[in-house]
Structures are given as C-alpha cells and as structure tokens.
Amino acid sequence: MNKRGGDKLISIYWFIILTLIAGGVIAMVSIFYSSPYDVREVESEILGMKVADCISPAGILDTRLISAGGWRPEFQDNFLSRCRLNFDPRGEFDFGQYYVGIEFYSLNNLKAPMFELFGGNQNWVDDCGIEDVESKKLVKCSEDNFFARDNQEGVYFVKILSIVRNTERNVK
C-alpha cells in the first residue's frame, strides 16, 4: 500500500519535472526567436541603392528629372511612386518610418545643392549621426554618393540620404 503511494508520488514528481523542462525549452526557444534581427542598416543601404537606380539608371539621370540641362521640379510630385517606393504609414499612430533625400550638386560647387528631392518623414533627419547608449533605438541612416550625367555633357554629384526608423520591429 505504502509502496503504491510512493510510486504515485514519484510519478507526480516526474510529471512536474517533465513540465518544468518542457517549459524551459519553450522559454529558451521563444527568447531566442522573439529577439529580432536589426535589418535597418541593410534596409537603408538597399533603399539608397534602389533610389540611385531609379533616378540614374546606368549612370544617366532620368530625363523626367533633368532635360536639356534644366531640372524639372514636377518630378518631386510623384517621386516615390516613380521609384516604386511606398512609405505609407502602417497604422493610426505610425507617422512614417522612412525618409529619402537626394541632393544634386554641380561639380563647380559641391557645397550648395542645385536641386533637391525628398520623400518620407523629414523628422528623422535630425536623428542621423546621434551616437549614444540609446542610439540603437534611433534611426539608421546611410549615405550614397555618386556621379551621374544628364543626356548632354553635364555631370552632377548626387548625394542620397536614406533613413529607416522601424525601431519597434527591429530592436527589442
């Protein structure tokens, strides 16, 4: 009788241990997989490359952007859709997580841009370059610089600043 009682107690004990270990394994797996990869840096670089390819395929600036040496400001109106980018906010409290700014410089003056394009949330621009403990929760910025020419002999220096915030999805 006593032995049977002891066996029952041991079975309960094993069941508890089994549950404990299973719980531990579940906790380990969920802790590891719930921590996201921070893809923002790569995302911002890809964004910059995509924009570079959009405004200057094969090194020649889009004729809808510049033609006969004259900039066409109307390119700004549909800039994002022309480059097949969608920066629309995802929810009610989302104010846009992306920004792209392009500056075109003349070779004679690399300090003041002669034409600019931008799309997305401009508030993130000031967060670029901030380096502190909490900086990983701020935006990720990347800059692409290259030369492009128009359909004549004009050469321009192009600076693309691409910013990705998306902190909630990338940093735990």
Add this chain to the structure above:
Amino acid sequence: MLNKFRKAQIGETTTWLVATILIVVILLFFIFGSSLLAATKDLKPFKNALFSGSTFGDEDLVLKKSIMTYYAVSSEDIRTRMDFELSKLESSGEFNLKINETKFRIRNDLKKLKD
C-alpha cells in the same frame, strides 16, 4: 527499525530535492544563455552575401554608376575633378570595390562592347 526507515526516507527526499534544484538551476542557466545568444543576433556576417553580385546583379552599383559616368564624359577637366572626388570617397571607406580595379574592368567591358 522505524528510525532507520525515516533516515532512508530523509536521504531519498534530499536526493530528489537536490536533483530538482539542480535541474532548475541548469534550466535557468540555459534560459539566460539563450537570451545572451539572442542579443548577439546580427546581420553583419551576412552583409557581404546580401550585397553580392548574385543578389543585386552587380557589386557596388553606386561606384559603377560613377565610373560609367566617368567614361561617358569626354572633358579631361571633369574627369580630373571626378578622380579627385572619387579618391576622397574611397579613402573615407565609401566603396566596397577598389576604384582602379573597377575602372580597369569597366574600361575592358566597354572596349569589348565597342568591338
């Protein structure tokens, strides 16, 4: 006799108790370890593969755009200025490829296209 049984029971219970504590401690240690491992998740080791030619069709598209422009321009003055700016960008670590090697490769490709 009863005392002997009690002693044996106490010994056995202590064994199980210690074993349980040990299991819990080991589990907690592994849970802590997995949280440390999770914190080291990083895309940097995969960055080269992500930006490789096989993914993007070409390596360092931005530098190649500049060099294509360089060869499309006939003015020597503009080329000299571009050279100066490109080498400045290269020294700041802007490019993944070396300018001179890329120039050489693109020049050869352009020659082949012309021929």
